Structures are given as structure tokens and as C-alpha cells.
Amino acid sequence: MSKEAVKQAEELKVVFRRDPRFESVSLIASGGYGSAIRVRYRDPNLPTLREFLVKRAFKGPEARDALMTERKYLTRLRNNRHIPELYNIPENPLRNARIDRRDWIIMEWVGCGTLESFITLAKGKLRGGQRKNQNRKLPNRLLWSLFLCLIRGCIAMAWPDARENPTNEPPTGIVHGDMHPRNVLLGEPPRDEEHTFTPILKMIDFGLASEQGPNPTAQEINLLDIGDLMVALIHLNEPPYAYETPTVDFNNRRFKTDARSLVPFPPDIDPSLVFLVCSCMATEFDIRPSLDSLLQNALRAVREKTPAFFRNSREEQDNAIRELWQDIVYNAPVEESEEEKDDGDDYESEEDDIF
Numbered sequence: 001m002s003k004e005a006v007k008q009a010e011e012l013k014v015v016f017r018r019d020p021r022f023e024s025v026s027l028i029a030s031g032g033y034g035s036a037i038r039v040r041y042r043d044p045n046l047p048t049l050r051e052f053l054v055k056r057a058f059k060g061p062e063a064r065d066a067l068m069t070e071r072k073y074l075t076r077l078r079n080n081r082h083i084p085e086l087y088n089i090p091e092n093p094l095r096n097a098r099i100d101r102r103d104w105i106i107m108e109w110v111g112c113g114t115l116e117s118f119i120t121l122a123k124g125k126l127r128g129g130q131r132k133n134q135n136r137k138l139p140n141r142l143l144w145s146l147f148l149c150l151i152r153g154c155i156a157m158a159w160p161d162a163r164e165n166p167t168n169e170p171p172t173g174i175v176h177g178d179m180h181p182r183n184v185l186l187g188e189p190p191r192d193e194e195h196t197f198t199p200i201l202k203m204i205d206f207g208l209a210s211e212q213g214p215n216p217t218a219q220e221i222n223l224l225d226i227g228d229l230m231v232a233l234i235h236l237n238e239p240p241y242a243y244e245t246p247t248v249d250f251n252n253r254r255f256k257t258d259a260r261s262l263v264p265f266p267p268d269i270d271p272s273l274v275f276l277v278c279s280c281m282a283t284e285f286d287i288r289p290s291l292d293s294l295l296q297n298a299l300r301a302v303r304e305k306t307p308a309f310f311r312n313s314r315e316e317q318d319n320a321i322r323e324l325w326q327d328i329v330y331n332a333p334v335e336e337s338e339e340e341k342d343d344g345d346d347y348e349s350e351e352d353d354i355f
């Protein structure tokens, strides 16, 4: 970590530590363009709002522009479950500390690490050491549920004001533009029907997001990105070598796909899931499914594919899935990440009040 990053993060920490409302401030990440700290909030009356993330840009206009872009999109995408909420803190100590308003954002803390660390740790857990566990994959029902989260995130970008349901309005044309496993976070399941025994995924880091007016192509680009994330989850980042663009041939459908490592379909993975991921990554945009049909398919799978559908195997039971991901997420060291971004635009400010 650069000296400058450490200095900036220290400065942020001091600002929050001076205020008795906040405690236990820690550095989360730091890269070429900024740093992030986690702040715990001391208020026994509000047990659910205990922490948040402060992300700060430094080193010149590019970082500031990216952060302003991020603020703009997080503002537009507020009230969507698969995107972190921006927070507004009364008597925000950053304002008194003369840290420029354009250089920081405060958002919901999403507490179970990145998808990248999840994949790495899952691989270690499922494949590590014991020979009989070689080639084990994540349970199908967990994969379906994580896929549903990613689909909901894409729907949020397409129709930001519809609470993650497709509508008949034209989609926005918002492209995330930087969707990789370090920019997707896992969080504890919210209390809803879709995340009972599985974590929620939230898309972060909108510093490179863009929009080209109502634009169906944006959806196809986001679909390709979530397809890639699913490939990483299915193969736990160890895809078999594949150099050709294969043809998928399934249920009377034939098309070419960029999901090279999924053809032939991997054993032990629900072929309907593999087919959908392949279709998100179809080389022809026309073949890629609509968000609505993807949602319907994923919802049906999450609701109807009980353990019985998977021959009642032990690892597909609710409890086994819950134990598995919690073990992966909580019994492992926290990671740090370093990466870069730029881009820019104006911002408006309509964050949620948190206290």
C-alpha cells in the first residue's frame, strides 16, 4: 500500500475517531485511486445500523470524477436490494474536516467479503487436501440463488425505480462497466423469500458505469458480465482449457457462446442453469435472453428446485448450504484489494438518512 494511501486513510480514521458516536474505524482497501474505511456506529438503540463504509478518492481529478460517477449511479440505483445504499450522516464529521464533498461517499456496509475471496476460499474448502473432494462444485441450489441475485442487480440497472422488477418502460441503458469478482460483495441474507439460506450479492464500484440513453444493448453487456461471474462460480476459477467458441445444443436450441468452458456442459451442474449462463454469453446479442425471461427462469428454479430435484443429496439441503457459505465467509481471513478506475460526471445528492 502506498504511503499516500496510508496517510489518507489515517486522516479519515482520525476524523471519525474524534466523534464519540463512532468507534472501531478500520482500513478496508486501498488502491491507486483511493481508500475505504469501515466505521462502526455506537448506538445500542439502533442495532441494525451499526456500520458503514467510507470511500475516499485521492490523487487528482480522475479519482474524483470516478467517485462522482459512483455517487451519481448509487443515487439513481437507490432502493434496490442488490446495490448498496448511499447513507447520509447527520453532522457528518467529514464536512467539518474540510474534506471536499466530491471526494468521499458513505454507503451501506456489506459484510461477507468479495465474490473473489469467496471463490478462492470455496475452492480451498471444497477441493483442498482430501482426494475424494477433488472437483467438487458449489451446490446447484446455491448457484441458482446467486444467479438470481445477479439477475436482480441487472434489473435494478435497467429499471432503477421498479424495485428490481422488469417493467414495460424502456430500459435505461446503464452499463456497470467494471463487473468482476472484486466488485461484487456478499452480505448476510435479508429477511425475504429470495434469500432464506443463501447470502445476497450486491454490485459495487460504479466509478466506470455509463449510460447511452435507453439502450437494450446495455442489458446484453451486463448479461455477458454476470455470465462471466457465473462461470467463475461454477468452475471456482479453474475452467477447463477451451480455445474455440463452442456451439450449445440443448432443448432444440443451437447457438454459439463465449462461455467456452461450459461446453460440453460440466457434470454435476444443473444443465438448465448452464444453458441459461451460456445464453447470457451467446455471441449474438439477439440470442441473449430478456431480463424478464431470465428472472422467471431463475425464480422458478429457486422456488421449485428443492433438494428432492437433486436426488436429495446431502449438500443440496438448506442447512448444508447455509453451513457451507457461512463457513467459507466467516472462518477465513479478510482480504484486501488493489485496483484502479476512472471516468466521471456530475452528481446529485439524495442519500438515505441512517440515524
Ligand SMILES: Nc1ncnc2c1ncn2[C@@H]1O[C@H](COP(=O)(O)OP(=O)(O)O)[C@@H](O)[C@H]1O
Pocket (backbone or CB within 6 Å): 028, 029, 030, 031, 033, 034, 036, 053, 055, 084, 107, 108, 109, 110, 111, 113, 114, 182, 183, 185, 204, 205, 206, 207, 337, 339, 340, 341
Ligand atoms: N459497501 C461495502 N461494504 C464492504 N466492503 C466494501 C464496500 N464497498 C467496497 N468494499 C471493499 O472495498 C474494496 C474496494 O472498493 P471498490 O468500490 O471496488 O473501490 P475501487 O475503486 O478501489 O476498486 C472492495 O473490493 C471491497 O473489498
Ligand SMILES: [Mg+2]
Pocket (backbone or CB within 6 Å): 182, 183, 205, 339
Ligand atoms: Mg473495485
